[in-house]
Amino acid sequence: MSDTSRPSPSGTGPRALADGRTQPLGSGARTAAVIPAAGRGVRLGPGAPKALRALNGTPMLVHAVRAMAASRAVSLVVVVAPPDGAAEVKSLLDAHALPERTDFLVVPGGQSRQESVKLGLDALPPGYDIVLVHDAARPLVPVDTVDLVIETVRGGAPAVVPAVPLADTVKEVDPAEVAGAAETVVATPVRARLRAVQTPQGFERGALVRAHETVTGEVTDDAGMVEQVGLPVVVVPGHEEAFKVTRPLDLVLAEAVLARRRLNDGF
Numbered sequence: 394m395s396d397t398s399r400p401s402p403s404g405t406g407p408r409a410l411a412d413g414r415t416q417p418l419g420s421g422a423r424t425a426a427v428i429p430a431a432g433r434g435v436r437l438g439p440g441a442p443k444a445l446r447a448l449n450g451t452p453m454l455v456h457a458v459r460a461m462a463a464s465r466a467v468s469l470v471v472v473v474a475p476p477d478g479a480a481e482v483k484s485l486l487d488a489h490a491l492p493e494r495t496d497f498l499v500v501p502g503g504q505s506r507q508e509s510v511k512l513g514l515d516a517l518p519p520g521y522d523i524v525l526v527h528d529a530a531r532p533l534v535p536v537d538t539v540d541l542v543i544e545t546v547r548g549g550a551p552a553v554v555p556a557v558p559l560a561d562t563v564k565e566v567d568p569a570e571v572a573g574a575a576e577t578v579v580a581t582p583v584r585a586r587l588r589a590v591q592t593p594q595g596f597e598r599g600a601l602v603r604a605h606e607t608v609t610g611e612v613t614d615d616a617g618m619v620e621q622v623g624l625p626v627v628v629v630p631g632h633e634e635a636f637k638v639t640r641p642l643d644l645v646l647a648e649a650v651l652a653r654r655r656l657n658d659g660f
């Protein structure tokens with residue numbers, strides 16, 4: 394099979410195959426996680442920036458950092474803090490127990506999620522061939538999901554998203570009427586073919602960097618940017634506990650999940 398080589402920013406990355414997949418990176422590939430945590434959390438209501446709000450007494454961001462560091466494959470976590478809050482976030486992480494095998498970096502974020510992820514990527518040192526991007530707002534993702542995403546990138550996928558089927562039927566509405574007093578349905582996509590995608594999304598580093606350097610315009614996730622540069626995105630099973638804390642009711646659900654985990658763990 395013919396293939397073309399494409400250097401990764403670390404200089405140690407994989408070769409891109411003609412179909413956009415990459416040759417397997419192998420188990421030696423080092424993995425870093427970028428956690429965008431610079432959002433305000435407007436939909437959660439008034440209060441501190443969302444990532445700093447507590448879930449059972451511990452800031453959501455600390456839960457999210459621990460969720461990434463729980464994977465033995467993740468050796469660096471880059472936290473993208475609110476633009477004026479990097480020092481506060483650094484102190485917060487210093488004050489909470491985190492695995493010793495994992496290094497941490499904190500950088501200030503930007504005005505959009507996309508900009509914050511790019512700032513995190515820019516801060517990544519060389520030597521990491523796989524990059525996870527994980528919302529601070531998904532604090533409870535289980536380690537098995539994180540590991541599955543990493544394994545799939547190691548196996549040669551340039552981009553991987555964990556996803557779950559939808560419970561609701563989804564309607565597309567007339568774009569001219571979006572957020573108006575009334576909206577008209579223009580289509581009903583076949584639900585069985587739709588997936589709700591979660592994070593961490595995993596990437597071969599070169600693919601993600603290229604996407605962030607070339608794609609402009611509104612995007613709501615990083616895999617969508619990789620799609621736009623023409624690379625395949627592989628879907629793996631997500632997890633119901635990887636839901637995004639977006640509205641006040643999600644906080645109630647997150648605390649219930651933590652309570653159930655404590656019961657199951659017997660403390």
Ligand SMILES: Nc1ccn([C@@H]2O[C@H](COP(=O)(O)OP(=O)(O)OP(=O)(O)O)[C@@H](O)[C@H]2O)c(=O)n1
Pocket residue numbers: 428429430431432433434435436437443444473502503504505506507509510527528529530531637638639
């Ligand atoms: N300028 C921004 C906006 C968002 N995020 C991060 O992107 C993730 C997903 O965003 P979302 O859940 O929408 O968070 P917020 O933007 O804080 O929420 P809202 O839209 O309700 O304000 C969050 O971890 C958030 O902190 C970020 O790093 N920088």
Ligand SMILES: C[C@](O)(CO)[C@H](O)COP(=O)(O)O
Pocket residue numbers: 506528589590591592613614615637
């Ligand atoms: C990246 C994401 O979590 C995938 O579902 C989602 O698109 C983030 O959206 P948000 O509006 O920035 O929370």
